[in-house]
Amino acid sequence: MKKNILKINKLSINTKVNNEIFLVDNISFSVEEGKTTCIVGESGSGKSLTALSIIRLLSPQLKMTGEILFNNNDICKMSDSEIRQKRGLDIAMIFQEPMTSLNPVLTIGYQIKEAIAVHSVLQKKEIENRVKELLLLVGIPVERVNSYPDELSGGQRQRVMIAMAMSCNPKLLIADEPTTALDVTVQAQILKLLDDLKNKLNMSMLFITHDFGVVEDIADDVIVMFKGKIVERGDVKQVLNKPKHPYTKALLGCVPDALGRKQLTPIDYVKLDKAIQRL
Numbered sequence: 067m068k069k070n071i072l073k074i075n076k077l078s079i080n081t082k083v084n085n086e087i088f089l090v091d092n093i094s095f096s097v098e099e100g101k102t103t104c105i106v107g108e109s110g111s112g113k114s115l116t117a118l119s120i121i122r123l124l125s126p127q128l129k130m131t132g133e134i135l136f137n138n139n140d141i142c143k144m145s146d147s148e149i150r151q152k153r154g155l156d157i158a159m160i161f162q163e164p165m166t167s168l169n170p171v172l173t174i175g176y177q178i179k180e181a182i183a184v185h186s187v188l189q190k191k192e193i194e195n196r197v198k199e200l201l202l203l204v205g206i207p208v209e210r211v212n213s214y215p216d217e218l219s220g221g222q223r224q225r226v227m228i229a230m231a232m233s234c235n236p237k238l239l240i241a242d243e244p245t246t247a248l249d250v251t252v253q254a255q256i257l258k259l260l261d262d263l264k265n266k267l268n269m270s271m272l273f274i275t276h277d278f279g280v281v282e283d284i285a286d287d288v289i290v291m292f293k294g295k296i297v298e299r300g301d302v303k304q305v306l307n308k309p310k311h312p313y314t315k316a317l318l319g320c321v322p323d324a325l326g327r328k329q330l331t332p333i334d335y336v337k338l339d340k341a342i343q344r345l
């Protein structure tokens with residue numbers, strides 16, 4: 067039977083000073099165990115705020131309402147120490163730009179060790195072995211353990227972030243545009259790595275992107291966000307082949323094909339607004 071590891075009910079986010087404008091507006095969706103749900107939408111549509119609310123890292127100027135159930139436990143009702151326990155251990159997150167998340171003056175081995183030590187009682191030797199295991203898992207040669215972040219390529223740095231995220235075998239990985247800063251070939255390698263890890267470690271994934279090309283590669287289910295609302299959702303094939311909402315159709319018009327032969331259509335927002343009003 068289908069089991070949802072994450073279930074979000076009526077999540078809304080606004081600033082404490084403005085009660086009228088919702089940055090995330092009454093959204094509900096779930097992530098099925100062992101599956102990848104993609105949130106797709108252009109910049110500013112509320113994707114990152116949704117992700118941050120799940121690990122309760124929203125900025126203090128923002129206010130959220132609704133329910134976020136992780137394995138049926140409401141994250142919004144957890145104490146700070148309970149949520150700290152969940153972060154990293156049950157739910158891990160990776161971000162777009164690994165260089166800003168890695169400390170430039172510490173070796174990658176040291177930083178992976180720290181990620182492991184936060185949640186475990188392993189001895190020094192065991193932690194060292196686990197670092198090697200994680201490097202192998204994400205495809206970085208073990209000899210690079212004493213390298214500094216700036217000695218690695220962008221793709222390798224993202225692999226280090228993934229190794230840190232995997233350090234405690236999370237049940238849910240939230241990936242917020244993890245391949246956006248990478249070139250397309252490296253992007254494809256990282257997507258494959260994440261998909262392989264998801265299958266191997268029996269994880270579930272909430273993957274955020276603005277790019278339907280990425281959605282096609284990695285998603286099982288898709289949610290399309292526009293101005294803080296979910297405008298379309300469904301199985302990946304259904305959304306890609308038979309988009310219903312004008313915004314989804316417009317976004318799909320901006321996806322290039324591999325050889326750049328397709329004519330790209332920039333979104334005409336005036337036309338789009340009219341089409342949405344006619345719905």
Ligand SMILES: Nc1ncnc2c1ncn2[C@@H]1O[C@H](COP(=O)(O)OP(=O)(O)O)[C@@H](O)[C@H]1O
Pocket residue numbers: 081089107108109110111112113114115116125127128
């Ligand atoms: N701390 C904040 N205070 C006020 N507005 C914010 C804050 N953080 C984000 N926003 C606004 O919320 C909207 C959604 O942001 P975000 O979730 O980061 O978008 P996305 O990840 O889809 O690009 C944007 O318009 C952004 O400017």
Ligand SMILES: [Mg+2]
Pocket residue numbers: 113114115242
């Ligand atoms: Mg974002």
